[in-house]
Amino acid sequence: MPVCRVPLLIGCDSVGIPLRSIRLIFFRPKLITIMGWVMIPLNRALLGGVVLLTLNSVQAQTSANIYLQGGAQPGALACVACHGADGMGLAPAGFPRLAGISADYLSKQLHDFQSGKRVSPVMQPLAKALTDDEIALVTQAITAMPAPPVPPINRSSMPEGVGETLALRGAWDRQIPECVSCHGPGGAGVGSAFPPLANQPALYLVAQLNAWRDGSRKNDPNDLMGHIAKAMSEDEVKAVAEYFSTVGHKEVAP
Amino acid sequence: MKSMMPACALSMLLSPVALAATIAMDDQSQIKIPPVSGHGPEYFQPPLESELPDNAYGKMVKDGYALFVDTKRQAPQFVGNGLNCTNCHLDQGRMANSAPLWGAYPMYPAYRKKNDKVNTFAERLQGCFQFSMNGGTPPAADSREITALSVYAYWLSTKAPVGVELPGRGYPDVAQPTGGYDLARGAAVYKDQCAICHGDNGQGQKVGADYVMPPLWGKESYNWGAGMHRINTAASFIKHNMPLGKANSLSDEQAWDVAAYINTHERPQDPRLVEGSVEKTRLKYHANDGVNAYGQTLNGVLIGVGTQ
Numbered sequence: 001m002p003v004c005r006v007p008l009l010i011g012c013d014s015v016g017i018p019l020r021s022i023r024l025i026f027f028r029p030k031l032i033t034i035m036g037w038v039m040i041p042l043n044r045a046l047l048g049g050v051v052l053l054t055l056n057s058v059q060a061q062t063s064a065n066i067y068l069q070g071g072a073q074p075g076a077l078a079c080v081a082c083h084g085a086d087g088m089g090l091a092p093a094g095f096p097r098l099a100g101i102s103a104d105y106l107s108k109q110l111h112d113f114q115s116g117k118r119v120s121p122v123m124q125p126l127a128k129a130l131t132d133d134e135i136a137l138v139t140q141a142i143t144a145m146p147a148p149p150v151p152p153i154n155r156s157s158m159p160e161g162v163g164e165t166l167a168l169r170g171a172w173d174r175q176i177p178e179c180v181s182c183h184g185p186g187g188a189g190v191g192s193a194f195p196p197l198a199n200q201p202a203l204y205l206v207a208q209l210n211a212w213r214d215g216s217r218k219n220d221p222n223d224l225m226g227h228i229a230k231a232m233s234e235d236e237v238k239a240v241a242e243y244f245s246t247v248g249h250k251e252v253a254p
Numbered sequence: 255m256k257s258m259m260p261a262c263a264l265s266m267l268l269s270p271v272a273l274a275a276t277i278a279m280d281d282q283s284q285i286k287i288p289p290v291s292g293h294g295p296e297y298f299q300p301p302l303e304s305e306l307p308d309n310a311y312g313k314m315v316k317d318g319y320a321l322f323v324d325t326k327r328q329a330p331q332f333v334g335n336g337l338n339c340t341n342c343h344l345d346q347g348r349m350a351n352s353a354p355l356w357g358a359y360p361m362y363p364a365y366r367k368k369n370d371k372v373n374t375f376a377e378r379l380q381g382c383f384q385f386s387m388n389g390g391t392p393p394a395a396d397s398r399e400i401t402a403l404s405v406y407a408y409w410l411s412t413k414a415p416v417g418v419e420l421p422g423r424g425y426p427d428v429a430q431p432t433g434g435y436d437l438a439r440g441a442a443v444y445k446d447q448c449a450i451c452h453g454d455n456g457q458g459q460k461v462g463a464d465y466v467m468p469p470l471w472g473k474e475s476y477n478w479g480a481g482m483h484r485i486n487t488a489a490s491f492i493k494h495n496m497p498l499g500k501a502n503s504l505s506d507e508q509a510w511d512v513a514a515y516i517n518t519h520e521r522p523q524d525p526r527l528v529e530g531s532v533e534k535t536r537l538k539y540h541a542n543d544g545v546n547a548y549g550q551t552l553n554g555v556l557i558g559v560g561t562q
Binding site for chain 1: 303316319320323324327328340344345346348349446447450451459461462464466467497498499500501
């Protein structure tokens with residue numbers, strides 16, 4: 001029986017799961033929660049295809065193929081399965097958007113998953129199965145994927161609601177800067193250290209902010225995000241995540 | 255600019271550079287403020303945005319606010335670099351120890367040695383445009399820009415006493431460490447704490463055409479006539495405001511070291527340049543203006559020649 005080193009969506013991040021059991025789990029229709037993340041089964045046909053491709057070791061060393069087909073080593077699953085063909089992630093599952101994100105930022109995250117500096121039961125084993133060359137190739141492919149347009153809503157706009165107020169005004173009585181001061185107008189992302197917030201699934205943003213708040217995520221430079229997240233309230237976390245998850249769609253509404 | 259870089263790098267290897275001592279100035283060019291410890295004092299509380307009236311006055315306040323936080327885009331003809339007012343006045347000009355507008359507005363008109371006359375608040379704002387924003391001829395005193403910014407500052411000062419030095423005004427003085435400052439240590443602080451936002455060469459960071467993190471030196475930053483070019487002023491700003499969201503996390507020595515590192519880099523020329531001479535300009539405007547590097551020679555390179 002072929003052995004599949006597939007962490008995938010079901011959270012079985014230990015290796016050596018028989019393929020049959022993978023199939024069984026795939027066909028379970030219910031939601032599974034892992035570490036506060038809601039995991040849902042994805043398109044079964046697509047996943048089945050990905051698994052088969054991985055098992056058959058169809059590996060071409062081009063950057064696009066790593067995204068679509070995975071890396072050469074077992075367990076280096078295709079990104080497309082969770083992050084989507086357009087790199088926009090899967091909002092209901094909290095899988096983040098990757099398209100257009102700085103290659104340096106993505107590379108740092110993958111290396112941090114490898115070393116354990118960033119914790120994720122799904123991503124850690126997967127990142128460990130990638131070689132440095134594969135990380136360089138795949139992050140270049142991802143950064144080249146078109147990012148969705150972000151309206152340049154900056155600090156001169158008048159905010160409405162808790163989320164937008166935090167984004168555009170901060171809460172300086174608690175030393176919380178405006179989100180857009182570092183993440184750019186509309187949360188578009190700035191350089192290689194400040195990732196885009198715009199069009200990230202609210203679930204993902206909430207999960208990350210909470211991970212910083214409880215100290216389980218701490219791979220940011222100089223604790224820049226950690227100390228801010230720790231000063232935020234639960235309501236602010238939800239509101240600001242909601243704001244940035246839809247900021248790209250707001251202006252097209254009539 | 256480029257030719258300055260190796261010289262600056264070289265200077266970091268050498269011993270601390272002792273420059274002019276702080277000069278006491280009883281005027282509004284350099285505000286003398288006693289140091290504050292931590293966040294103890296109760297500061298003046300400016301009104302809330304939600305309290306703004308829905309009328310022409312409220313609309314003008316909002317216009318001034320927009321100019322204050324988005325200056326480069328809202329008043330491009332008067333901004334010759336990549337800065338916005340709020341880069342040096344955090345929290346929209348509201349925050350104590352970040353030169354809040356409510357600490358400044360009620361102190362004008364005031365004498366300023368900088369131009370040796372009594373200045374109105376409008377003239378003070380024009381000075382910001384001319385020096386900090388490197389904007390050439392500033393907007394007229396009755397222009398839309400100066401009016402809206404004045405209205406915004408007035409509104410933030412609602413119920414503040416007139417002519418009273420409020421706690422939290424300006425950037426509270428951070429005394430120069432007894433050992434002076436050191437450019438090599440400053441370079442290290444910059445690399446560890448500042449470069450992630452402001453870039454390895456102080457160039458800031460943009461999204462599209464707009465700066466998100468302001469440039470700290472070079473042609474897109476404040477010019478040699480701006481108050482921030484003083485090492486003592488920059489050290490006080492940095493200590494109380496930087497890194498963003500981590501105020502007071504640097505030691506006094508680190509703040510001075512990194513301020514000196516930043517302010518020994520080249521930037522746009524002082525618009526008051528006297529007869530094309532850095533030395534004449536130094537004697538007239540910089541020799542008596544706190545601790546600054548303008549017109550000094552560092553490792554054989556003259557500082558203050560300006561960027562193109």
